[in-house]
Amino acid sequence: LTTPPVETPFLNPQTNTKTSSFFSAHYSKDPFTGNIYNHGYCIRPTPFLSAQINMMQFNSHGDLIQQCTSSLPFDTFVHDAALSKNCICYFVPPYFIKEDAEMSYIL
Structure with a gap:
């Protein structure tokens, strides 16, 4: 079985910089x-x-232009965003995961 070469998605072709995080659906x-x-x-x-x-x-075309990181007040789940002409707004729900929470589903 021969697989064809696949280009790496979400890559900046000029700098070969990849995204440094997960990617939301x-x-x-x-x-x-x-x-x-x-x-x-x-x-x-x-x-x-x-x-x-x-x-x-x-x-x-899916080429990475820029990325930046911002701190959140606590571990939470950001689900979606809203885009306007001048900014993008992320909604941070009031749910947090305690640092010492049991993660029994991870084995």
């Missing part, structure tokens, strides 16, 4: 530029999510 697309905006949690070396969110901007 809910993205926002700018209707004027075609740019795609998404978010994901930064990975840290524990079974918990990070209290940081990575925000990403891609062009209409």
Whole structure:
């Protein structure tokens, strides 16, 4: 079985920079530029999510344009965002995971 080469998605072709987080299933697309905006949690070396969110901007072809990280007040689950002409707004629900919470489903 021979598999064809696959290009790495979500990669900046000029710098070979990859996204530094998970990628949400809910993205926002700018209707004027075609740019795609998404978010994901930064990975840290524990079974918990990070209290940081990575925000990403891609062009209409899926090439990474830029990304930045922002701290969250606590570990939580950000589900979706709203996009306006000048900003993107992420909703941080009032739910948090205690650092010492039992994670029995992770084995």
